Amino acid sequence: MDSVTFLALAGGLALLAWSPAKRHFLSALTGAGLLMALSWMGWKDLAALTVFLPAPYLSARALWGRKDMNPGALVTGVVIWQLFAFVVIKRYAWVDILGWLDHPVAVIGVSYILFRQIHLVVDARFLGHLPFSLTRYIAYILSPWTLVAGPIQRYEAFCHGVENVGPPNTEGLLDGAHRAVNGLLRAFVLAPLFLEPSRVTNLGHPDATWIDFLVVLYGFPAYLYLNFAGYTDLMIGAAKLCGFSNLPENFNHPYLARNTRDFWNRWHISFGVWVKHYVFTPLSTRLIKATEPKWHGLMMVVTVLAAFYVVGAWHGTTLNYVIFGIVQGVGVIASAAFENWRKSFLGRTKAKELNQRPWFQAVCILVTLHYTCLCMILLNSDLDTVMKSFTLFLGSEEGG
Structure with missing residues (x-):
């Protein structure tokens, strides 16, 4: 589906939401999600999606509102099955030792689909006060606003948003239009300006200099932010034009973070909340007990480290993404250790005063920014290409 077709689809949903026929909006949203997903799929991709969708729906249906039920075996089995299918569909290079995952299947948005499915299966017992049907399941899982790049919305919020679909007030209309246009400009006009100059392969050219390194160091994170945050703005804006005003915010000035933990409270926020809720909290609770x-x-x-292993593995299928997740986890651990050291060395009161000093905040922001930018080089290309490019660059600099 190209951008023109998507804009036509989004416009059609908005017109329906504003019309007396808005009672059919959920069905239209379901159809739009299916159309958007199928537009990128061949028959093999469709077959894979067909295998990937039923188990979470059937298990959630069986568990819906059943607080008295012990779902351990069912939930565990479905989650393991979905994770297995996810690994097969995504073709994770670092687990494909025997080359069994070499297939042409590609399911658009499968990473976000998986997270929404796990949420439904795990929390189904506590969602009995909400309506649940096959139509709602497909609309939630394949929502055209969140299919490709999130944000990851909880089912409760999705239902609330659907129930409040309708013509937005003037403020909501202007806000939605502004977000959508701003997102279009950031994702499709500004972001591409940074992409080619910031490719790590540029460092492999014989005439590459430290200026080129700085362009890669700062340019690629700029591209990622403009592209990702811009696309999210476009989706949030399109939803707001339908009166669906509660898609979660996904970014909050991430490059102004004061440490790596703060960065993940500002970058891909809905993803961080999901990992905290379904990975970090249950795992830490079990280990502590x-x-x-x-x-x-x-x-x-x-x-x-386990949580950030998930962060890295979810972002991509090659080893460089896992390494990215681990070094981000190390950054979070180092941030916490430094904070604890300040409190023990200075005392809580003086440590708090230091945290509020502008010069200290500026230093923390600069250190975090550069650590983040260096880590993001791992996302620029596959690990072999990154290593080769830096080897050539450093070799040419030494030779020069």
Whole structure:
């Protein structure tokens, strides 16, 4: 589906939301999601999607509102099955030792689909106060506003948004239009300006200089932010034009973060909340309960690294993404350790005063920014290309 077709689809949904026929909006949203997904698929992709969708729906249906039911085996089985299918569909290079995952299937948005499915299966027992049907399931899982790049919305918020679809007031109309236009400009006009100059392969040219390195270092994070945040703005704006005004915000000035933990509270916010809720919190709780107090600090380190392993693996299928997740986890651990050291060395009061000093905040922002930019080089290309480009660059600089 090209951008013109999507804009026509979004416009059609908005017109329906404003019309007396808005009671059919949920069905239209379901159809739009299916149309958007199928427009990128061949028959093999469609077959894979058909396999990927039923189990979470059927299990959620069986568990819906059943607070008295012990769902352990069912939930575990479905989650394991979905994770297995996800790994097969995504063709994770670092688990494909025997080359069994070499297939042409590509399901658009499968990473976001998986997270919404796990949320439904795990929380189905506590969502009985909300309506649930096959139509709502497909509309939620394949929503055209969140299919490709999020944000990851909880089912409760989705239902609330659907119930409030209708003509927005003047403020909502202007806000939605502004977000959509701003997103279009950022994602499709500004972001591409940074893409080619910031490719890490540019460092492999014989005449590459440290200026080229700085362009890659700062340009690629700029591209990622403008492209990702811009696309999110476009989707939030399109939804607001339908009166669907509660898609979660996904970015909050991430490059002004004061440490790596703060960065992940500002970057891809809905993803961070999901990982915290479904990976970090349950894993840390189990590890803390299973160990003596003297091991609790180590268990928190293990939990952070495990959570950020998921962060890295979810972002991409090659080893460089896993390394990115791990080094981000190390950054979070280092941030917490530095904060604890300040409190023990200076005392809580003086440490708090130091945190509020503008010069200290500026230093923290600069350090975090450069750590983040260096880590994001790992996302610029595959690991071999990154290593080769830097080897050629450093070799040419030494030779020069």
